[in-house]
Amino acid sequence: MSDSDFETEISTVPIGDILRRYPLAVDYLANIRLDRVDETKTFPEILQTVDEDILAEFGLDRGEVISHFRAFLEAFSRKSDTIETISSITILGGNNKLGMPETVELTITAGEVVSIVGPTGAGKSRLLEDIECLAQRDTPTTRQILINGAVPDFTKRFSTGGKLVAQLSQNMNFVMDLTVQEFLEMHAKSRMISGSSEIVEKCFAVANSLAGEKFTLDTKVTQLSGGQSRSLMIADTALLSSSPIILIDELENAGIDRREAIKLLVGNEKIVLMSTHDPLLALRADKRIVIKNGGIAKVIETAPDEELTLLKIEAIDSILLDIRNQLRGGGVIANESIPEFMEN
Numbered sequence: 079m080s081d082s083d084f085e086t087e088i089s090t091v092p093i094g095d096i097l098r099r100y101p102l103a104v105d106y107l108a109n110i111r112l113d114r115v116d117e118t119k120t121f122p123e124i125l126q127t128v129d130e131d132i133l134a135e136f137g138l139d140r141g142e143v144i145s146h147f148r149a150f151l152e153a154f155s156r157k158s159d160t161i162e163t164i165s166s167i168t169i170l171g172g173n174n175k176l177g178m179p180e181t182v183e184l185t186i187t188a189g190e191v192v193s194i195v196g197p198t199g200a201g202k203s204r205l206l207e208d209i210e211c212l213a214q215r216d217t218p219t220t221r222q223i224l225i226n227g228a229v230p231d232f233t234k235r236f237s238t239g240g241k242l243v244a245q246l247s248q249n250m251n252f253v254m255d256l257t258v259q260e261f262l263e264m265h266a267k268s269r270m271i272s273g274s275s276e277i278v279e280k281c282f283a284v285a286n287s288l289a290g291e292k293f294t295l296d297t298k299v300t301q302l303s304g305g306q307s308r309s310l311m312i313a314d315t316a317l318l319s320s321s322p323i324i325l326i327d328e329l330e331n332a333g334i335d336r337r338e339a340i341k342l343l344v345g346n347e348k349i350v351l352m353s354t355h356d357p358l359l360a361l362r363a364d365k366r367i368v369i370k371n372g373g374i375a376k377v378i379e380t381a382p383d384e385e386l387t388l389l390k391i392e393a394i395d396s397i398l399l400d401i402r403n404q405l406r407g408g409g410v411i412a413n414e415s416i417p418e419f420m421e422n
């Protein structure tokens with residue numbers, strides 16, 4: 079199919095049919111924060127409902143989105159599923175919210191876990207968004223992101239389909255109202271995973287082990303609670319995604335077993351960046367980026383002494399987790415549940 083055929087398909091075929099034809103397009107829409115879509119409308123009709131400001135956050139205008147979507151479908155239909163090896167990403171500083179330059183050039187290599195800390199509203203999520211859209215000095219921060227030390231090419235930037243970067247955001251927006259089973263099958267199929275029924279089962283089991291309240295394969299994804307949908311996305315990202323870069327926004331808000339979730343997500347030589355207010359997650363990283371007034375103020379390597387502190391924090395956290403589970407189950411908390419060293 080030629081470029082103009084794709085152009086015609088996008089402007090005439092309802093998005094529901096396009097999503098069924100190219101399952102990975104679900105990721106594309108989610109990447110540009112397109113909430114649930116009216117499946118009977120075409121992509122340009124849906125785009126009319128998206129605020130200009132949201133697109134500007136990604137350094138795009140409406141016309142560009144359509145041509146990127148075309149490039150995406152074209153790349154997907156070629157089944158160019160080979161992911162280039164990502165050995166590093168580099169963040170080149172832009173300006174903070176006060177317009178002052180960020181004097182930073184930070185390279186993160188495959189296998190590294192980096193946390194992003196800073197006060198509420200400081201700009202942690204913004205840094206993740208810059209990485210997600212591979213900013214090229216065209217977002218509010220004017221940062222630039224390099225892949226393997228070079229400017230990523232245009233097609234990679236927007237035709238990633240969640241391949242280069244997997245983003246686990248604070249709010250999970252499911253583009254289509256599928257059951258959990260259909261959702262996982264669609265992802266497994268679009269990522270060309272063989273033995274997909276086994277992996278769907280595994281993904282489902284893992285998601286349920288992270289979530290407090292259980293759900294079934296027949297549950298509609300839009301009916302999942304916040305914690306359940308987060309668990310499903312974590313299992314999906316850990317087991318079905320081949321993305322070499324994983325971005326995680328405030329895992330602690332999900333009300334799930336975050337230690338287990340992190341164990342699942344890190345490893346496999348991926349680059350993991352997570353914004354967090356949680357000491358346990360912040361110290362679990364190899365490095366932490368400190369954000370202040372929208373800019374990177376410091377980059378700190380986790381010291382050996384901090385790793386020892388982490389063990390103590392984990393012990394405290396286990397106690398809290400146990401108390402939380404007891405409370406959830408309607409229990410009454412006995413005084414003996416609190417170790418003596420914590421009293422006074």
Ligand SMILES: Nc1ncnc2c1ncn2[C@@H]1O[C@H](COP(=O)(O)OP(=O)(O)OP(=O)(O)O)[C@@H](O)[C@H]1O
Nearest residue numbers: 173174175197198199200201202203204218219372
């Ligand atoms: N360097 C910058 N220049 C301009 N605007 C910025 C910059 N950094 C962040 N912002 C804007 O500041 C606002 C708050 O940032 P963001 O949501 O990333 O904060 P956060 O640290 O993730 O907060 P929270 O902890 O509450 O989730 C956003 O509108 C973001 O686009």
